[in-house]
Amino acid sequence: MKSEFSAFIDSLQNEITSALEKVDGKATFIQDNWERPGGGGGQSRIMQNGAVFEKGGVNVSKVNGTLPDSMKAYLKVDHGSFFACGLSLVIHPKNPFVPTVHANYRYFELYDEQGEVVDQWFGGGQDLTPYYLFDDDAAHFHQESKTVCDRHDKTFYPKYKEQCDRYFWNTHRDEARGVGGLFFDYCRPNEKHSLQQWYDFVTDVGRSFLKGYLPIVEKRKKTPYKQPHRQWQELRRGRYVEFNLIHDKGTLFGLKTKGRIESILMSLPPVVQWHYNVEPTPESDEARLVSVLKKPVNWI
């Protein structure tokens, strides 16, 4: 399973970066390979200053070794060693009418002293963060997420959609980071789903990612915008930074376990603003976004 999922994320990284380069038409991804002192490493692929994508990262990492203490406490285990691999992506488009997207697909194994697998699970998800809200876009992203979930288990979409709403919640602002999508974790072999079935599910979600996001990009990337739209986007990107640095478990986990900083923080938007106490004009598009983010919506 280790090598099967590793091969999958490599192939998905190629597929996604090629497709994004094609849509962008100007910028290409640069690749940075890095090694983790404790074991393993990764390939970061980063695009900056594209025609469509202002900044984006599609990173693969495959790490292994002894569990750091912080990780043991987090996972509530005292096992000896681990293997983890995954693909993580965050895309920040330039045009304020194109939403930011994030996705992550990962696999984890824990070993006992003899090197036998004692636990293994998949996790991941994908979520959309618009700056201007088009209900159609949110509905499309959720519909694609539901379609792929339904192929595997009809209970998945409602459950993982709700977990996503709960996870990407900026508690200190009492608002959602965006319009959500899917979030699943600790998908272990059980009486209903074998490890292979979880693999089939997670890889199917990964393969469907572009179908959920690219049509939205194509539809909105030429929408004309002015400086105030751009400013609103940069202010809202501040919320994205707040979520990732204050609440996101993956980011904090990476920082606390001394992961590769530049690969972890590639998720931060390229240009961000914080002004004091910004209140959108009542009844404006900006005000509507904020009000919708106050409470999870059923987009389908």
Added chain:
Amino acid sequence: MKSEFSAFIDSLQNEITSALEKVDGKATFIQDNWERPGGGGGQSRIMQNGAVFEKGGVNVSKVNGTLPDSMKAYLKVDHGSFFACGLSLVIHPKNPFVPTVHANYRYFELYDEQGEVVDQWFGGGQDLTPYYLFDDDAAHFHQESKTVCDRHDKTFYPKYKEQCDRYFWNTHRDEARGVGGLFFDYCRPNEKHSLQQWYDFVTDVGRSFLKGYLPIVEKRKKTPYKQPHRQWQELRRGRYVEFNLIHDKGTLFGLKTKGRIESILMSLPPVVQWHYNVEPTPESDEARLVSVLKKPVNWI
């Protein structure tokens, strides 16, 4: 002591905001009064888009009530109620050659069930964050900090300077936020210093703040700069955001205890950039700043 220190921070807020308005010459502070649902409140004073200061906040808060559980755990007590008041300021100048400054002066009381004071202490400090490093400026800021410390106890400056270096450390980057200054906490009445003596010390530091910072502003505010200087400043401001959202105890404490978000996050710079893996040109001014921040310096 409560009322004495409360009156002091009110008066210091007036003194500092007046002086900053005078130096800026264009923008003025707006005042926002807020109430804390659990008890107390504050006066935030915010300046934006000044001629010299791009964004700044000089906030006073005086809060009281039952200790939230998170605060009990943090302070390692199970006492019933508390009073806390303080002045917090962060100033982000527009010109990349003028450093950002932060200061905080605070007083804390804990009460038992009968309302008797069972513990009380002062805390605070001040630190400087340059984007381009002028050794003279760092030395001046530290000299003023030392002068005021020495008036009270010759052991204060070396101790509080070192605590400042330790506190404002971006562990995930292995670098200092800036060139430091002073940081002190839990200054309780003891065999060497009475509560009144701590009051005298902390208020003396507060009153000397402008002497440490304003001469630097005056000296640098007209330095001509170009877009690359500005860009470097905005990139380095990213480190400021990272420190405040990932590590700063005051910020996290405020967010977790549901403090007033806009007053807490006034510390975030107005415009910030994150690019992937920025490496300054070797031997440049930018490279020198980064290398100096790798290890605390004795500026005097």
